[in-house]
Amino acid sequence: MKAVEAVETELIKKNNTAFYLFEIGELKRRIGYLREHLPEGTAICYAVKANPFLIREISGAVDRLEICSPGEARICSTLGVPTRKMVISGVYKTPEVMEHMALDNSFHGVFTVESIRQYELLCGLAVKYGRRFSVLLRLTNQSQFGMDASEIESIIAARYDRPDLKIAGIQYFSGTQKKSLKKIKRELDELDQLLTHLKETYGYQAAELEYGPGFPVAYFEEDTFDESSFLSGFSSLLSTMQNKPKLILEIGRSIAASCGRYYTHIVDIKQNGGQNYLITDGGMHQIVYYGQHMAMKQPALSVVGKHTVNDEIPWNICGCLCTMNDIMAKRVFLPDVAVGDTLCFANTGAYCMTEGISLFLSRELPAIWLLQENGVPVRGRNAAPTELLNTPQYERTE
Numbered sequence: 001m002k003a004v005e006a007v008e009t010e011l012i013k014k015n016n017t018a019f020y021l022f023e024i025g026e027l028k029r030r031i032g033y034l035r036e037h038l039p040e041g042t043a044i045c046y047a048v049k050a051n052p053f054l055i056r057e058i059s060g061a062v063d064r065l066e067i068c069s070p071g072e073a074r075i076c077s078t079l080g081v082p083t084r085k086m087v088i089s090g091v092y093k094t095p096e097v098m099e100h101m102a103l104d105n106s107f108h109g110v111f112t113v114e115s116i117r118q119y120e121l122l123c124g125l126a127v128k129y130g131r132r133f134s135v136l137l138r139l140t141n142q143s144q145f146g147m148d149a150s151e152i153e154s155i156i157a158a159r160y161d162r163p164d165l166k167i168a169g170i171q172y173f174s175g176t177q178k179k180s181l182k183k184i185k186r187e188l189d190e191l192d193q194l195l196t197h198l199k200e201t202y203g204y205q206a207a208e209l210e211y212g213p214g215f216p217v218a219y220f221e222e223d224t225f226d227e228s229s230f231l232s233g234f235s236s237l238l239s240t241m242q243n244k245p246k247l248i249l250e251i252g253r254s255i256a257a258s259c260g261r262y263y264t265h266i267v268d269i270k271q272n273g274g275q276n277y278l279i280t281d282g283g284m285h286q287i288v289y290y291g292q293h294m295a296m297k298q299p300a301l302s303v304v305g306k307h308t309v310n311d312e313i314p315w316n317i318c319g320c321l322c323t324m325n326d327i328m329a330k331r332v333f334l335p336d337v338a339v340g341d342t343l344c345f346a347n348t349g350a351y352c353m354t355e356g357i358s359l360f361l362s363r364e365l366p367a368i369w370l371l372q373e374n375g376v377p378v379r380g381r382n383a384a385p386t387e388l389l390n391t392p393q394y395e396r397t398e
């Protein structure tokens with residue numbers, strides 16, 4: 001098997017502009033690590049939004065995939081994800097897309113319900129097409145997502161009047177990068193109370209709790225995070241719950257971040273006002289780290305093929321956008337660099353390539369490579385121009 005370093009040298013030669021590399025071996029190791037550190041029987045649901053390029057490789061390694069838009073649903077279908085693994089989620093469920101799924105008898109996924117309107121929509125479709133859908137009722141975290149506990153209660157209270165929906169349980173997600181076990185404890189307590197109340201008052205025992213714990217990723221130098229003790233603390237919290245439906249953890253970032261590397265080339269070097277600047281062919285439209293504001297924190301990065309750091313010259317690493325905000329890292333020490341060198345940013349497997357402002361300035365979308373477990377890099381996407389999306393078509397309507 002080729003070492004990642006050999007593959008990266010080969011890919012740098014093939015790509016004359018920024019690109020991503022996602023390592024499937026690392027992705028699988030990561031899922032194995034999480035499974036090892038979580039209580040037996042805990043299922044894992046991959047939140048597709050974190051990185052749709054991993055769907056095919058991840059599909060066999062996780063129990064479910066959470067899908068939040070018609071686009072994500074089409075990607076999953078194209079890549080052959082079995083429908084029984086699909087959780088159709090999202091605050092807006094396009095009625096036509098829901099109808100399309102409802103009339104497909106081979107569709108056996110689960111739907112989340114985020115409002116009474118969504119509940120009625122799914123009931124109506126189930127009746128219309130003679131289907132019985134499995135649903136998870138999403139509890140709100142006091143935002144636009146999900147429903148109040150009182151609404152969930154009213155649905156449960158009247159569940160025998162709507163036999164076309166099987167209420168499998170509760171879904172809950174309140175945010176990402178949650179480092180505080182205290183906060184997670186509060187959430188689990190709230191969920192436990194709700195589940196217990198539903199059981200005691202309405203005789204309803206949820207079969208499933210699909211919970212997004214927002215497990216954190218250590219992106220920056222100052223992040224000190226002992227993951228194995230965090231996960232063991234999390235597992236202890238689970239063991240204290242009174243009501244114990246099957247637990248499915250809905251996770252994106254913590255699964256996908258570590259498998260990704262982002263490469264960008266140094267295209268200019270200059271000194272302005274006594275500050276040293278490296279200009280790259282990438283930028284903040286292609287790399288988004290949670291918690292990175294104005295490059296105040298230093299992400300893990302290296303210069304490919306160069307190892308001895310020169311700690312006399314601090315560099316500001318900037319991208320190629322026309323905004324002063326396009327700073328990828330500030331005052332970092334690097335080996336002696338030159339135009340043509342390639343910078344590698346680690347931990348970029350989750351959200352980086354989807355959350356950026358990729359249409360700004362009509363620059364290219366980077367190519368994506370998937371390093372297979374046999375050591376062979378496979379192209380996930382060619383570098384793609386965006387200017388067509390920013391060019392008016394001037395089509396006449398009549």
Ligand SMILES: Cc1ncc(COP(=O)(O)O)c(C=O)c1O
Pocket residue numbers: 047049050066089173175176177212213214215250251252253254
């Ligand atoms: C409903 C839901 N579940 C799960 C996730 C994944 O969160 P994370 O990437 O922090 O694990 C998200 C992310 O936004 C989400 O909206």
